[in-house]
Amino acid sequence: DGGITQSPKYLFRKEGQNVTLSCEQNLNHDAMYWYRQDPGQGLRLIYYSQIVNDFQKGDIAEGYSVSREKKESFPLTVTSAQKNPTAFYLCATQGGGTEAFFGQGTRLTVV
Amino acid sequence: AQSVTQPDIHITVSEGASLELRCNYSYGATPYLFWYVQSPGQGLQLLLKYFSGDTLVQGIKGFEAEFKRSQSSFNLRKPSVHWSDAAEYFCAVGPSSNTGGFKTIFGAGTRLFVKA
Numbered sequence: 001d002g003g004i005t006q007s008p009k010y011l012f013r014k015e016g017q018n019v020t021l022s023c024e025q026n027l028n029h030d031a032m033y034w035y036r037q038d039p040g041q042g043l044r045l046i047y048y049s050q051i052v053n054d055f056q057k058g059d060i061a062e063g064y065s066v067s068r069e070k071k072e073s074f075p076l077t078v079t080s081a082q083k084n085p086t087a088f089y090l091c092a093t094q095g096g097g098t099e100a101f102f103g104q105g106t107r108l109t110v111v
Numbered sequence: 112a113q114s115v116t117q118p119d120i121h122i123t124v125s126e127g128a129s130l131e132l133r134c135n136y137s138y139g140a141t142p143y144l145f146w147y148v149q150s151p152g153q154g155l156q157l158l159l160k161y162f163s164g165d166t167l168v169q170g171i172k173g174f175e176a177e178f179k180r181s182q183s184s185f186n187l188r189k190p191s192v193h194w195s196d197a198a199e200y201f202c203a204v205g206p207s208s209n210t211g212g213f214k215t216i217f218g219a220g221t222r223l224f225v226k227a
Contacts, residue, residue: 004154006154031213033215040120040219040220041219042201042217042218042219042220043155043201043217045214048213048214050213058214088152090154090155092154092155094213094215098143098160098162098205099145099157099160100145100147100155100157100203100215101157102147102154102155102156103154104153104154105152105153105154107152
């Protein structure tokens, strides 16, 4: 099936650990995005990438890092510098029609 | 500043009643407009979109939205709500040159509760 796969669905992080969230797509879309969602705050843009080997910071990039080595993949690393990482993380792509296509999300919890 | 406002944090309607969710945007030109729906613990799904032309657009699941340029609004409507419509709804704008080319701006969302 065509779509966006995020893994894992649930992730637990200890204080001081880096963790990486996976996002894979087979829609052949150039643009990919990472959003953070907290209750009552909607979606906030962390990073986005318009093309392979290029990415830009979004509104809340501090404490996060990304890479875009392949068109299909856009992993997000939540570093120990992110002091409040507990949230729901959504990966999205954008095709020529400009609407966004979303994965099912990863819920990250600090333990 | 560019923004999308959804004035209602949550709305409760009875099953079978009509629904209207409000959305206002602030942009210099007519943007691309979207409504998305999110069930708990899931990603967002596109309900409908407006780019140009007819200001009343039809979407999936019986939803429609009307673009009103004079009011900078793009309200979502459904004539008869079903219990399965309970979810969170997001209005969004972009991407376009007004949003930085590749960014979509999302409203804060409206959570819909449906009572029997």
